[in-house]
Amino acid sequence: MYRKYELEHMVKKCVNLIHGLSSKANGELTCYYRSQQIIILVGKNESKPPVTVNETKAFAHELVELLTREMKKTQFLIGIGSQHKTFSSLHRSFFEAQKAMRLMQRFKDIRIISHFEDYTVYHFLDFNIKPAEMEEFFHNTIGVIHHHDQTFNTNIISTLEYYFMHNQNVTEAAKAMFIHRNTFIYRVDKIKELLNSNLKNADELFQIQLALNLYRLLNKG
Structure with a gap:
């Protein structure tokens, strides 16, 4: 009452x-x-x-x-x-x-x-792409990062999200994650290694950001 x-x-x-x-x-x-x-x-x-x-x-x-x-x-x-x-x-x-x-x-x-x-x-x-197609695109684009997180209990995908969320500004992204700038840079370097990418190609960046959107829709986190 x-x-x-x-x-x-x-x-x-x-x-x-x-x-x-x-x-x-x-x-x-x-x-x-x-x-x-x-x-x-x-x-x-x-x-x-x-x-x-x-x-x-x-x-x-x-x-x-x-x-x-x-x-x-x-x-x-x-x-x-x-x-x-x-x-x-x-x-x-x-x-x-x-x-x-x-x-x-x-x-x-x-x-x-x-x-x-x-x-x-x-x-x-959500309305135009079938779940199976989302899953395939996600797996082919950043599935290797998700697998790394699951295997080694890391949060590399979260780092990638913050990286784009703050327009690839390492300093601002590190602040938002409450981690040291050097730690964030290390994680970004790990992402580059896993994806075999320098994260500079516009087409690649678009595909990665699209895959991150699918990551959320597929409830992979």
Whole structure:
């Protein structure tokens, strides 16, 4: 009973804080609580230009900063759906926002805010390529790294992900992984050795990044 009261109190506080930022939402804001999720709807006037993804994310970032500042012991995750013109299409935006959150959790993403469009590549791969074809491409491209990780209990694939995530900036990637720069360089050298690549050829880099996307979709981690 106490837990239920505590949860209701927390939700009420969140909703009040969200309404406090309504003036920055670029539209009329409505929010309600359902199944441990707070759903925020932002209505737009058709005479005004649509809000961009970056503008929506900027509002979400302000929202998270406010919520985490006022509710320090609570973690927040925000998924954003696409804009739709008709009320009957709202369920699609809600579905997209939920899927964005699920993908963040599934991929153990470092982000706490994501838009459905952030995962366009994954949606395309998931709907257009058969699992067996994904598996084959992954195996042929970076399967040797996955095998090395499984055999020697290393995390070379994770290093590769951070390497691309930080635009091949070794210093920034090492900081993000909380390891020494020299350790990261050693791992990258190991990747080059395993793949027999200098990681400079554009076509090779594209294939490796595509294989990393499949790594997440196939739940290899």
